[in-house]
Amino acid sequence: MRIEEGENETIIGPSVKVDGDFISDGNVLVQGMVNGSLRTKGNLRVEVGAKIKASVEAANAIIRGQIKGNVTIQENLEIGETAAVEGDIATKVISVAPGAVINGHCLVSPAERGNRPAAEPAVVQKPASDRERP
């Protein structure tokens, strides 16, 4: 996946802090801080030095900064070697570079996730105990 530099419409620079629910229809480049939630119908690029404490939703994403919150990506997610994600991840396709830190559940499946709540981990069936067995 490639997100061209010229495609950025909103740029959250390194000198800026965004508080609240950031919603956009276009592509977003984050170099600064975001607290709250970040949702875009376009592509997201989180650069080195960016600090996001928010749930994140986007069509495609490249993450090289820090995210504390759940990440839901509709298509492709690329996690770079400098990235640190603390939260659950849900996406269709993922690539993780060596050195990236992920602390949370990771759900990768090509299934449609339009109706599924953000980064909800799959339910795991417990094996039946000895007493329950016939």
Place this chain on the structure above:
Amino acid sequence: MFAYFLDDWTAHKRYSREVDSLDLLLTQHGIIGRRIRLGRLHDLDASVRDCAVSGVKTFVAIGNDATASKLLNSLLKMDGYQSDKGPTAALAVLPIGDEQKIAACLGSNTVPEAVQTLVEHRTESIDVGKLNNRHYFMTMATFPPKVSLGFLSYTVSLMDDEHQVHICNTNVFNLKSDVRYQKSFNPQDGMFEAVITRRLPAADWKQLFAKEKFSSNFQIESVFPHQRITVLSREKTISVMADAEKQLSTPVEVEVEPQKLLVVVGAKNNF
């Protein structure tokens, strides 16, 4: 039919050569019209109304950004300026003196270029910004440091005082060649961009006193495209440079009015 609005200071002998050459060019091209000199006590709104009633379709500001800003505000506040088919009269600028962001945006960088633009008379409808539901601006509004931005569902605060907020309607930073901003700064897209810049230190004394190269003094760090922005400040009133200097009470509501103004543009326009 044309009406020319000359700012009072253009009568100064410093500008006499430019004004004389302008008169000559206008006469040569046969586009002479009504001349109105804008004194300090002049009622510009009444003059604009009077010209519109007498059938003037092109209002020409002779002077700098402040002159064009005064005329633009009077024109847009005039009753009947907007008809069902759009704006009823066009604005043009003939540049005299410094501070010519509006003229540069319209492709009228020099007096001969501006006269040629008037002769060709190609018009375009463009968006304008509105501050506190009262003051209009065409190019951009520059706010003092220590302000923050309020959008519909989020706020943007600056982490230090070195940065400045500009709300841009047109491409004043000359960034069309930069691939990162090709979709931004279009005065016909019904949006404007809140831009946060960092002022670069002057490399040498020549750059410190340079009047030109406004855009090279700033480095763009953040861009937020939007239609409505609230600028918040701890001060009760702030000085905003929106084409011309304006004192505004805070919070300052900035909204875009799409395709509101008709302008005469030249081939070298910056749209």
